[in-house]
Amino acid sequence: MPSPAPESPVISTPRLLLRLAEPDDVSAFTRLWADPDVRRFLGGPVAEERLATYQRHFAGLPGVFAVVAQGEATVLGTVAIDPASRFEGRREVSYSFLPEHWGRGYAREAVAAAVGWAFDHVPSPDPSVVAVTQEANSRSRRLLEAIGMSLVGGFVEWDAPQVMYVSRR
Numbered sequence: 001m002p003s004p005a006p007e008s009p010v011i012s013t014p015r016l017l018l019r020l021a022e023p024d025d026v027s028a029f030t031r032l033w034a035d036p037d038v039r040r041f042l043g044g045p046v047a048e049e050r051l052a053t054y055q056r057h058f059a060g061l062p063g064v065f066a067v068v069a070q071g072e073a074t075v076l077g078t079v080a081i082d083p084a085s086r087f088e089g090r091r092e093v094s095y096s097f098l099p100e101h102w103g104r105g106y107a108r109e110a111v112a113a114a115v116g117w118a119f120d121h122v123p124s125p126d127p128s129v130v131a132v133t134q135e136a137n138s139r140s141r142r143l144l145e146a147i148g149m150s151l152v153g154g155f156v157e158w159d160a161p162q163v164m165y166v167s168r169r
Contacts, residue, residue, distance in 0.1 A: 013113045018065035025066045028075035041137040043158040067110045076101040079114040090126040112147040128168045135161040
């Protein structure tokens with residue numbers, strides 16, 4: 001059985017802080033779960049009847065980061081590291097950002113930092129970190145390729161073609 005991820009520290013980049021998600025982040029996270037543009041390639045907005053459960057359980061989860069600009073409190077998005085994903089127990093990175101923060105390189109910077117953190121702090125029997133996105137999500141695919149992840153395959157989920165990327169140290 002894989003070991004759980006350690007408690008998430010604050011990860012600092014030149015422009016960003018990735019910190020453990022907090023209860024005060026609920027408004028921003030709710031937007032991330034409910035916004036049709038954010039969720040376009042993630043299976044659609046979270047159903048209204050499930051939002052309350054999400055809102056009660058996201059804060060404090062190891063590996064679930066709120067991304068904020070250095071010196072500011074506004075949540076730009078989230079990056080999460082699952083220490084033992086559904087993909088043969090490999091570490092998986094996932095992310096979403098609010099539309100008003102797209103196109104500024106924040107996601108690329110945050111995801112790269114989280115993947116580096118995962119290699120150093122999240123034990124795994126597999127030496128890789130994976131990421132999955134819809135084949136049609138060209139922005140996400142460019143981000144994953146820009147941080148050095150390689151396309152390794154595809155499958156269908158949520159009635160849409162998905163692609164898997166991998167990063168190996």
